[in-house]
Amino acid sequence: MIIIGERINGLFASVARAIDRRDAKFIQDIALRQVDFGAQVLDINTGPGREDAPVVMEWMVKTVQDVTELPLSLDTPGVKTMESGLKACKNKVIMNSTTAERKKMERFFLLCKEHDAEIICLAMDERGVPNDAESRTELAMLMITTAMEYDILPERLYLDPLILPVGSAQDQGKKVIQALQLFQTLNDPPPRTVVGLSNVSNHTKERSLLNRTYLAMLMGAGLTAAICDPEDEELMKIIKAGQVLLNEKLYCDAFLRA
Ligand code: THG
Numbered sequence: 001m002i003i004i005g006e007r008i009n010g011l012f013a014s015v016a017r018a019i020d021r022r023d024a025k026f027i028q029d030i031a032l033r034q035v036d037f038g039a040q041v042l043d044i045n046t047g048p049g050r051e052d053a054p055v056v057m058e059w060m061v062k063t064v065q066d067v068t069e070l071p072l073s074l075d076t077p078g079v080k081t082m083e084s085g086l087k088a089c090k091n092k093v094i095m096n097s098t099t100a101e102r103k104k105m106e107r108f109f110l111l112c113k114e115h116d117a118e119i120i121c122l123a124m125d126e127r128g129v130p131n132d133a134e135s136r137t138e139l140a141m142l143m144i145t146t147a148m149e150y151d152i153l154p155e156r157l158y159l160d161p162l163i164l165p166v167g168s169a170q171d172q173g174k175k176v177i178q179a180l181q182l183f184q185t186l187n188d189p190p191p192r193t194v195v196g197l198s199n200v201s202n203h204t205k206e207r208s209l210l211n212r213t214y215l216a217m218l219m220g221a222g223l224t225a226a227i228c229d230p231e232d233e234e235l236m237k238i239i240k241a242g243q244v245l246l247n248e249k250l251y252c253d254a255f256l257r258a
Helices: 013-020 024-036 053-065 079-088 102-114 133-149 172-183 197-201 207-220 233-245
Strands: 002-005 041-044 072-075 093-098 118-122 157-160 192-196 225-228
Touching: 002 024, 013 024, 013 053, 024 041, 024 053, 041 053, 053 072, 053 079, 072 079, 079 093, 079 102, 093 102, 102 118, 102 133, 118 133, 133 157, 133 172, 172 192, 172 207, 192 197, 197 207, 197 225, 207 225, 207 233
Parallel strands: 002 041, 002 225, 041 072, 072 093, 093 118, 118 157, 157 192, 192 225
Antiparallel strands: none
């Protein structure tokens, strides 16, 4: 399991304020805390509704790169913001993300090739997120084949079935698990997969409990990577235990102390 730290995101009010006053130390502290807790990639998102998103993305990338060499996941739907982040990025980089919309794929796969990036592919198009696993899988296949037209191998992609909040789309929890399993039948070796875990518990009370439970289920279904909160220590324990149970880590009596 690859752990992508979700905390450098303008969705969080404290991060939005730090961006406004260009408080580099605040952002760098979050970056280093996530690294300490076991993040292997750091997601960077300027937050919603910013006209200055390209400038902010550049600043955030540089700010984070000053304290870590970890790969960055540039989390934006905007072409200009993505371009600006890619230009500033020296670390390994994951573009987060394209959708299956034709125009989006054209622009983002070109950038992906140009910057030798990896890229997350969201199972949605101009009509939104499909309601069932099979339609999500059709979109995933379309993104795999379109990427190949741009000379991007399936190994460079992460397929994202798109987790929706359980509070407003309770039937989707199981469908995402089915989609994850279907995605893995699309190629050999199976394509890598990723989710934004905390989506599932948006606007609920027991956020951490829902996140942890769902992550264990997704790991069982073969999930490769998760955008999640590495500061949730219980969640991180479950990931470690899951890796032992799935034979991804050597068994050892002391694994919980690892
Ligand atoms: N797939 C991909 N990328 C993604 C997502 C995804 N990036 C964004 C998101 N989904 C994953 N990251 C987060 C980050 C924060 C929260 C949820 C998902 C979150 N934030 C609090 C909230 O909105 O309630 C912020 C409020 C606060 O605590 O201050 O829950 O699915 N590829």
